[in-house]
Amino acid sequence: MFNEGQLYAPVVTGADGLVEVELDADHPGVGDPEYRARRNTIASLALGWTDDHPVPVADYTDEEHEVWRVVSRELEAKHARLACQAAREGRALLELPTDHIPQLPDVSAALAPLTGFTYIPAAGVVPSRDFYGSLADRRFWSTQYIRHHSVPLYTPEPDVVHEVIGHAVTLAESSYADLYVAAGRAARRVESDEALAFVARVFWFSLEFGVVHESDGLKAYGAGLLSSYGEIEEFRSTDLRRLDIPAMGVQAYDITHYQPVLFAAQSWSEVLDVVGGFFDSATDASIETLRSSVSVA
Numbered sequence: 001m002f003n004e005g006q007l008y009a010p011v012v013t014g015a016d017g018l019v020e021v022e023l024d025a026d027h028p029g030v031g032d033p034e035y036r037a038r039r040n041t042i043a044s045l046a047l048g049w050t051d052d053h054p055v056p057v058a059d060y061t062d063e064e065h066e067v068w069r070v071v072s073r074e075l076e077a078k079h080a081r082l083a084c085q086a087a088r089e090g091r092a093l094l095e096l097p098t099d100h101i102p103q104l105p106d107v108s109a110a111l112a113p114l115t116g117f118t119y120i121p122a123a124g125v126v127p128s129r130d131f132y133g134s135l136a137d138r139r140f141w142s143t144q145y146i147r148h149h150s151v152p153l154y155t156p157e158p159d160v161v162h163e164v165i166g167h168a169v170t171l172a173e174s175s176y177a178d179l180y181v182a183a184g185r186a187a188r189r190v191e192s193d194e195a196l197a198f199v200a201r202v203f204w205f206s207l208e209f210g211v212v213h214e215s216d217g218l219k220a221y222g223a224g225l226l227s228s229y230g231e232i233e234e235f236r237s238t239d240l241r242r243l244d245i246p247a248m249g250v251q252a253y254d255i256t257h258y259q260p261v262l263f264a265a266q267s268w269s270e271v272l273d274v275v276g277g278f279f280d281s282a283t284d285a286s287i288e289t290l291r292s293s294v295s296v297a
């Protein structure tokens, strides 16, 4: 089973009202007081936001923009080789800046005319029902902080690079965007925590870590792969299995390592048919049937 809380550094607000992001002892920025202060400031922006106010902008430093420049350049080259066609099309439509970190309102302004998605700020982990459910409204909860400058090509937690170069690139393409919306509707439709966890795992093995066979080889379509400098080079040597919703829905995963098992679709249309079909029809009862079919097998 997964614990979504492992994904993000915990954010706590003290009795004095000060916000603190608790970084793990092995986080690259844990010993950098300036970075810690930046993380606290950026988390405060999201915690202070309410839906009736404009999405806050982060006052990024030159050092932070430089991290974006380095990662953008590297991932652009990798996407040309290893991203699926729909992701490459989304990337071309979105026209992301490569010389500075885009603000969340800028990401929304670019996405809205393409697929209607907008970005809203998250300080850290967002409860599953809120995170997935908001996708049904074409709203995407996004962190704003960026990884530590000492290791620009590595992050132990999802950052603005993941949210934008991974997710926004895909949310810019209409068939992808519809898949996210279908996932959101599934999350809203199911009632039990077990069924929601099943939906979340299918999301993980598709929109986060899905791979697809295309005419020129195996390609990444999941945002987790598309935003990972290291893992996007490794997925072709992973234990690849056929797209299989019951297996995906019960497969355990560990977010702290490269995924040892991935599910490969035969084509993008198979992703839309099989994964999209699951999201479109998932209910507590249908998921229970899928779960029992795996345990019997």
Ligand SMILES: [Fe+2]
Binding pocket: 158, 162, 167, 208, 223, 224
């Ligand atoms: Fe993600």
